[in-house]
Amino acid sequence: MKKIIIATKNKGKAKEFRAFFDPYDIEAVSLLDLEEEIPDIEETGESFVENAAIKAEQIANHFQQPALADDSGLIIDSLEGRPGIYSARYAGEPTDDQANIDKILEEMKEVPENERTARFICVLAIARPGEETMFVTGYCEGHIQLTQSGENGFGYDPVFVPEGYEQTMAELDPDEKNQISHRKMAINQLESKIDLL
């Protein structure tokens, strides 16, 4: 079975990538699956693209083989695009999904329902030693619920209701999330590039 290294330490992402690559007979190996302890990569970029490139290139160089990185986040219109590239660490470090949810719900408590629009973005970077890094981007539109519900997924899933749905991402079946998510929309564009991996 072919292997692709996913330059992530996020368990939720790692699980979704395993599901995406399984049908192609490609094993998605995350940094959490490796025996070698990989130090945390500092996300010093000012955009999703820059941060995705930093993660993918660092890991591709380290292992001298192709690596894929995901830099993703939530863009909330009424918060002028926050938490954006700071989604993972919005309420401080180390990452605490519940604290992040509490923070946006508090900041949005006066925002009326029709102004709670938001979108998830996912930028994937594919880095190969000695070659130019490639990027694809996917989005998922929706809105932020007033309170949280659901246990599936990760991050802000318990407060994000995708367009056309009444449940949050965390209430959807994981397979259903994986059909409509920003990550899936990015993966779809990767399909034509997959033999490069």
Ligand SMILES: O=c1[nH]c(=O)c2ncn([C@@H]3O[C@H](COP(=O)(O)OP(=O)(O)OP(=O)(O)O)[C@@H](O)[C@H]3O)c2[nH]1
């Ligand atoms: O509800 C969510 N459903 C999703 O599908 C999703 N995708 C991203 N996010 C949020 O955006 C941060 C990414 O930040 P990020 O790209 O730096 O990743 P990370 O730091 O968690 O792991 P790594 O891949 O960098 O190791 C994550 O932590 C989450 O808060 C999501 N929230």
Ligand SMILES: [Mg+2]
């Ligand atoms: Mg990160």
